[in-house]
Amino acid sequence: MTAPSDSAFDLEVATPAYESGLSRGLARFRRNKLAVVGAVMLLLTVFIALLAPWIAPYPEDIADAVHFDRMLQPPSWGFLMGTDEAGRDILTRLMYGARLSLLTAFVVLGISVVIGVPIGLVAGYYGGRVETILMRITDTFSSMPALVLALAIAVVMGADLIHSMIAIGLVWWRGFARIAHGQTLSLKQEGYVVMARTLGASDFHVMFREILPNMTSPLLVTISLDAGFAILIGTAISFLGAGASPPTAEWGLMIASGRHYLPDAWWPSLFPGLAIFVVVLSFNLLGDGLRDFFGDD
C-alpha cells in the first residue's frame, strides 16, 4: 500500500499499512534474501569472535606457543584446519583472528566517519572559501590509493596492528567526506532546511539536526560496503609486514607466514584467506541489500 491518498471521498484520515517506518522497513528487508544471508553470516562471525576464548579448541595457541611435535600437520580430526609452522591449531587462531578483523573494520570506519562526515557537512553547508579548502584537502587524499598511503603512514608510525588500523582510517575518511558533501549540497535546498534557517535555527542545529539525519541511508550503505574494504586492506597491510607482527593471530599475517611453506603445506595459507573472503562477502551482501532497500525509498 502506497502513501495515503487525498481523494475526495476519503475523510482525509489516512491509515497507513504499517504503524511506523521501522516495521515497514524490516518487512521490506526480509524480502531481500541476499541481504538476509549477509546479515546472518555477519552475526555468526560476530558470535564466533566474541565467544572465541570459550569455543576455540586450543585456546593456548593464540599467541607464541610452540609445539615441536605437531608442526605443519595437515587437516585431521584433531586439528580441523591443520597446524602451522609452530604447531599451533589454525582453526583456533582463525577464530581469534576474527576479533582482530572485526576490530579493524570498527576502528577504521569509526575514524573515517568521525573525521569525514563533519568535514563534508561543513564544507557543503558553508560553501565559499571553507568549502574550497576542505574539498581540496579531500581531493588530495582522494587521489592516493588507500593501500599505498596507508602503508606509507603505517611504516612511518612504526609497523603495528593498531597503527595500521589508524593509518587506514586516516586515509579512508575522504569517501565519507565526499558523500556528506554531495548530500549536503542537495539537501540544503530542501524546503525544511530553508524553513529552519529562516526561523533562526543555529547553523549547528541545521547541520546536525536537519540535514544529517536525512543522509543516513547512503552513509549506512557505504559503511557496510567499506567495512569489507577495510578488512581487505588491513589484512593486506599485515601481509606486507607493515601491520601485525608475529605471533599475533591476524589473518593476513598468517597467510604471509604460511607462504614460506608452500607448495607442500597449503593449509596455513588457504584457510585464513577463506575466512577473509567469507567475512568480506557478508559485509558486501549486507551492503548491497541495504542499497537496494534504501534505493526504493
Place this chain on the structure above:
Amino acid sequence: MNSPLVSVRGLTVEFDTLDGVSRVIHGIDLDIAEGEIVGLVGETGSGKSVTAKYLLGVLPSPPARIKADSATMFGENLTIMGRRAREDLKRYIAYVPQDPMAALNPSFKVGSQMIDVIIWERSGRRLSSYFVMRHSRSARRQATDYAAHLLEKVKINNPRLVLDRYPVQLSGGMRQRVLLALAISGSPRLLVADEPTTALDVTVQKKIVEIIQELAQQEKLAGLYITHDLGVARWLCNRTYVMYKGRVVDEGRTTELLDHPKHPYTQRLVDAIPRLSERPADLAAVAGSDDAVPQLRVRDLGKTYGEVQAVKSVSFDIRRGETFAIVGESGSGKTTLAQIIARIIEPSAGSISYEGRDITHLVGGDLRALRRKIQIVFQDPGSSLNPRQTVEDIIGLPLMLHGMKSKAARRARVAELLEAVHLPADFMKRTPWALSGGQKQRVSIARALALQPEVLVLDEPTSALDVSVQARILTLLKQLRRKHNLTYVLITHDLGVVRALADRIAVMYLGEFVELGSADQILQAPCHDYTRSLISAVPVVHESDQIVFAEPQPIESARPGSYRVPAEQALAMQPHRAEHEFPSPDAQNPENPEEMQ
C-alpha cells in the same frame, strides 16, 4: 457511429511491488472511435497513466499482470497478440509524454533523434534495413527534410535551427512541439497524450492544445488525452472518462459530463474549481483595514542575480487583513518576490517596510523578531517537511527556537495548532511519510501559524495538490484568515485560486507588475494585453465561465495611502510583442528571442 478504433472491456492490471501485490486497475471499459478525442480524467492514483501505457503496449509484463475480457485495437485482438505483432501495432500509435525534457535524450541533438525515428519507420521497422538507411547519406538528407517539414507543421519557424540544437537548449514549449512532430511522423491513427501540458505555463499550454487540435483534424487522428485539468478536457475532448482509484466512475460527452455530472465524484471535481466569472460569496466587499499606514509597503524593489534581473522594480502597498495576489507564469520573478517579502533573501535595490519600520536589511535579533510577524508557506509539501522528524517536532521547531523551552508547553500548543488546521491530535506522532499531500500542506500551515504571525506569504499553496484537495485547503485558508485577521500575500499562477481568495491582484511579467487592481477588475475587465492573454488562455470548465471582457473601467479615485497603476500607464508598459504573442519568460533561445512558444 463508427465501429470503435479501440475497444477494451474488463481490463485489470496488478503490480508486484516490494510491499506486496497491488491492483491498480479494476476492470474498466474503454472505447475510442475514429476521429474522436477521448479524455481520461482523474487525480493521482486513479490509474489513468497505467491505462495509457497499456494501450501503448509499454507496460513491462512482469512486474505487471494484465487481464482483459476483450481488447481490440484497429480491428486486431490484443489479448491473444504475440510480442512481434504488438510491436508492429505501435506504428499506428503516436505518444506524447508529460515531461518533454526527460523524454528527449539529452546527449543527442534533436535532429539526430528525429531522424532515428523517421528512418526507423521508413525502413519498415527492420533492423537490417534500418542500419543501411541510417548510414546512407541520401536517406539521411530526405529524413532531415521530412523532419523540418514536421516541425513546420507544429508551427516552429526555424526548423533547421532547432534540428541542430540539443534538448537542453530549448524551452519546455519547444520541446513539447518537437515531441508532437515526432508523434505524427509515421502517419499514426491514434494519438496517446499523457498530461502533455501539465508542466507548461498556461499561455504555452494554450498554443500546444491548439496545435494538437489542428493536427488531429489534419491528420485524421483519434486520440486519448490524459489530464487532471477539466478545462482542457472540456476544450479538446469530445467524450471523457472519469477515473477514480482504478475504476471508471463516469463518462459521457464532455460538455454534458461537466455541466450535469452523474456521479458524485465528478460533481466534487467540478465544484472544486472556482468560477472565474463570479465573485465568491464569502469574499468581503471591501477588504483590509483603513489604517493610515499600510501594513506592508514596498518601493522600487529589485533583485539581480549576476546578469539576470529576477525582479526589476516593484512597488505596492498591502493593507492589514487583505489578500494580495501576485500572479505570473514561470520566470516572472514572483517566487523571488515572495522570498524577499518573507525576508528569506535580501533585495538588491529598493525597500520594504512593515508597519512603518524599514525591514529591508534587518539582521540578527531584529530579523528574528520579525519572523514572528511574517511567515511563509512553501509550495511543495513534500520538501517543506523534514522526513526524519515527527509532526510534533516540525511544528514545534519555531516554538522551540523562539523561547518555548518546556516540551509540555510545546506539545499543548502543537495540539492547538493541529486542531486549527483540522487534523487529529494524534497526528503529532506521525512522520511526513504517513501523510497525504493535503495533510502535509496543513502541517505546513500549522507550522506557519505557530508564532501567531500577522502576515502569511503563500507561495503556490495548492499547486502540488489534487483538485479536490485544493478546494479544501482554500476553505481552510479562508477560515484561518477570518479567525485571525491575517494578511495574505498570495503567489500563484492559478487564476482559480486567485479568484477564490484574492482582494487585489498584481500581474507580474518579466520582473515587473504590468497591471494592478481589484480582483473583479483584473479578472473581468483587464487592461493590459498580457493579462488578457493570460486569462483567456485558461481553459474554461463551467459553461457560465465563457469569458467576455468588459471595457476597461477608468480607475476610481485612489484610496488614501494606496498606490495603483493607472490604466494608461499600464497600457504603456508593454514588452515587445510578436503577433500578439508574449514569449514565455522561460524561453532559452539565444538566437531568436522572437521565437514563439
Place this chain on the structure above:
Amino acid sequence: MRFLKRLSHMLLVLVGVSILMFTLVRVIPGDPVAAALGDGVSREEIARIRQQMGLDRSIPVQYVHYIGGILNGHFGMSLTEPKDVGEIIAERLPATLELVTVAMLVAIAFGVPFGVISAVNRNGATDHVSRMVSLFGVSFPQFWVALMLQLWLGAWLLLVPITGRSGLPPAEPITGFLLLDSLLKLDLAAFGDALRHILVPALVLAVGPLANVTRLVRASMIDELGKPYIALNRAVGMPSFLINYKYALRNASLSALTVVGFLFPLMLGSAFVVEKVFVWPGIARFGADAIIANDFNAVVGVALVVCVFVVVINFLVDELYGWIDPRIRLSAEP
C-alpha cells in the same frame, strides 16, 4: 578557460600530495636516520649523515630542496640499494605500467560486456549468475588469490611460470614494455614468454576491478534504461536491441569512463601485493620490500610517484568526461 581552472586545480592537488609526502618523510619520523640505522651508531656519525642529507636545515627550506630534488628525479638515497630512489623507480616503472595496463584492458574488455548483458537481461539467469560472480570477485583478498593461483596453476599444474617477468635473458629495451618490444622485434618466442609470465599476475590484478566494472556498468545502464526517453522510443516501436546499444550505452559509457578513473588507483594499490607474490620487478614490489626494511625514502618515493600518476589520470578522465557529455559542455558556455 574551464580547462585552465581544472589544470590549476590539478597542480594544487599535486602540491598537496607532495606536502603530505614530505611530512611523512621528514617531519613525522623524528629522526629517521637514527631509526633506519638502528642502534650502535655513534652520535657523530648520525649527525654527519644528517648534515649530508640536509636534515639540519629549517623545514620550509627542506621542503623546497625536496621538491627541487623530485623534479630532478632525486628522491633521496635508498637504504636498501646504493642508488637514488628516483633511479630505481625509473628502472622498474615500465614493468609495473605494463602489468597495470594489461590488467586494466582485461577488466574493461570483459567487465563492460558482462555489465551490459547483465543489465539487459535484468533479473534473468545470466544476470543473477553475473551478479553473484562479481560479488564474489570483490570479496576475495587479492594477495590470497595471487597465492592460490600461483600454487594451483604454477606449482601444481605447472601451466605457467611461478615468478618473474621473463625467463629469457634481458634484451635491449625499446619501450620497456616486453610485450610491445618483442612484437616490434618480431620475436614470437620472446612474446610468448612474456605473455606466459604476465598472464596470471594481470588476471589476479584484474579480478576485483572487473567485478567492479561489471557492477557499475550494470547499475548505470539500468538507471539509463529506466528513463522516460527510453519509454518514448519503445512506444514508437524501436526494438530493444537498438535502444540498449545505441542510446543507453552512450549515456552509460560515461560512468564506464569514471570507472577507469577510480580503477587506476585501486589497481596501483593492489599492485603492491601482486608484485610481491609474483616477484614482479616493478616499483610496487620495490616499495613492498622497502616497507620491511624501513626504507622511508623508498616507500614515500614510490607512494609519491603512484599518486602523481593517479592525479594526472583523473584529470584526463575529467577532461574526457566533459567532452563527451554535451550537457556539461553546453552549460559551461557563457
